[in-house]
Amino acid sequence: MRAIVCEAYTGYQDLKLRDVAPPPLRPGCVRIAVKYCCVGFGTSLIVAGRYQRKPPLPFVPGTEVSGVVTEVAPEVSHLAVGDRVAGIIDWGGYAEEAVGTADTVWKIPEAVPFDLACLLPAAYGTPWAALHWRAHLQAGETVLVFGAAGGVGRCAVELARLAGAHVIAVARDEARIQVALEHGAHEGWRSDTPDLGRMLKERHGGRGINVIFDPVGGQCFEHAMKAVAPEGRILVIGFAGGTIPQVPANLLLVKNVAVIGVNLGLYTGWTPGDERQTHAPKMRDMINQLSALVAQGQLRPAPPTAFSLEHTVDAFDALVERRHTGRMLIRVSDQP
Numbered sequence: 517m518r519a520i521v522c523e524a525y526t527g528y529q530d531l532k533l534r535d536v537a538p539p540p541l542r543p544g545c546v547r548i549a550v551k552y553c554c555v556g557f558g559t560s561l562i563v564a565g566r567y568q569r570k571p572p573l574p575f576v577p578g579t580e581v582s583g584v585v586t587e588v589a590p591e592v593s594h595l596a597v598g599d600r601v602a603g604i605i606d607w608g609g610y611a612e613e614a615v616g617t618a619d620t621v622w623k624i625p626e627a628v629p630f631d632l633a634c635l636l637p638a639a640y641g642t643p644w645a646a647l648h649w650r651a652h653l654q655a656g657e658t659v660l661v662f663g664a665a666g667g668v669g670r671c672a673v674e675l676a677r678l679a680g681a682h683v684i685a686v687a688r689d690e691a692r693i694q695v696a697l698e699h700g701a702h703e704g705w706r707s708d709t710p711d712l713g714r715m716l717k718e719r720h721g722g723r724g725i726n727v728i729f730d731p732v733g734g735q736c737f738e739h740a741m742k743a744v745a746p747e748g749r750i751l752v753i754g755f756a757g758g759t760i761p762q763v764p765a766n767l768l769l770v771k772n773v774a775v776i777g778v779n780l781g782l783y784t785g786w787t788p789g790d791e792r793q794t795h796a797p798k799m800r801d802m803i804n805q806l807s808a809l810v811a812q813g814q815l816r817p818a819p820p821t822a823f824s825l826e827h828t829v830d831a832f833d834a835l836v837e838r839r840h841t842g843r844m845l846i847r848v849s850d851q852p
């Protein structure tokens with residue numbers, strides 16, 4: 517089969533398109549004929565050896581896939597050959613065939629096209645877990661989203677709006693703010709606005725913002741600490757800006773603020789204890805709710821940009837140069 521292979525932990529520029537043997541079907545797993553696989557910041561770190569998980573070399577990267585089930589291990593009862601699915605797999609997504617544990621592969625209704633299906637488990641799943649499971653977002657609250665035109669940020673804007681929040685988007689320039697506004701943000705601000713955190717606090721009644729979604733870190737986190745309201749929640753999603761912030765515990769105490777870590781990997785078996793089975797019902801329920809939102813037309817993102825397998829490196833160039841908006845995809849198969 518055709519696959520993108522990581523042969524050394526030297527970064528995405530060295531990924532190679534190769535002909536390789538399909539992976540064996542393991543117990544508890546299904547084989548998927550892959551249609552799409554996501555291009556995410558996390559994968560750029562994995563192939564550079566800068567992520568908490570390091571697959572054994574050589575390996576096929578790619579962790580969020582959509583496609584059709586072609587083979588099912590005997591123990592698996594909830595999936596069948598021919599099912600349209602989306603899944604989070606440990607690695608192996610940039611290939612014509614991928615194998616994933618059935619606990620993290622979900623059936624997707626006909627009404628959800630394969631490109632959007634690929635976004636559900638992680639691009640939408642991360643902000644869903646953050647906003648609903650971790651921050652317990654309530655209708656009528658304010659939500660501030662940093663990196664609001666990016667992969668998880670844009671999905672956070674959409675989900676916060678659907679939850680009945682007032683959504684404030686922050687992005688680098690006007691064009692990217694416009695993307696966030698088109699996906700449901702009520703207001704948008706440039707990330708280089710002077711004293712952004714304090715200004716947003718003043719604009720929002722002097723009290724500040726209830727929930728802050730931060731996939732960027734660094735200075736964005738500093739703004740978050742200034743903008744957050746008493747009893748507010750700051751969701752630590754990632755450090756796309758490159759700097760891991762230090763949390764001033766005295767300010768948490770004074771402001772009654774919670775800084776909350778969010779690792780979708782806990783729910784998909786990517787942490788050392790591998791809790792994917794424990795969280796499978798919760799994940800399945802989330803995917804069903806997201807699928808219904810797409811099927812009912814309530815979740816209507818712009819169609820994701822898709823690159824062919826041959827242009828995987830170009831996709832990562834676009835990612836690191838911040839030329840993209842939303843989550844990008846690799847289109848592995850052109851067959852309907």
Ligand SMILES: NC(=O)c1ccc[n+]([C@@H]2O[C@H](COP(=O)([O-])OP(=O)(O)OC[C@H]3O[C@@H](n4cnc5c(N)ncnc54)[C@H](OP(=O)(O)O)[C@@H]3O)[C@@H](O)[C@H]2O)c1
Binds near residue numbers: 557687689843
């Ligand atoms: N916790 C979890 O479970 C989880 C799940 C998925 C992703 N993540 C993390 O979330 C972060 C975002 O992931 P993503 O896939 O959404 O990435 P992405 O599409 O590249 O989005 C990141 C956004 O951050 C902003 N940004 C600000 N400074 C940046 C810099 N120096 N370099 C790159 N981007 C910068 C960019 O927006 P502007 O250009 O408009 O500033 C960009 O749109 C990553 O750290 C990723 O590892 C975490």
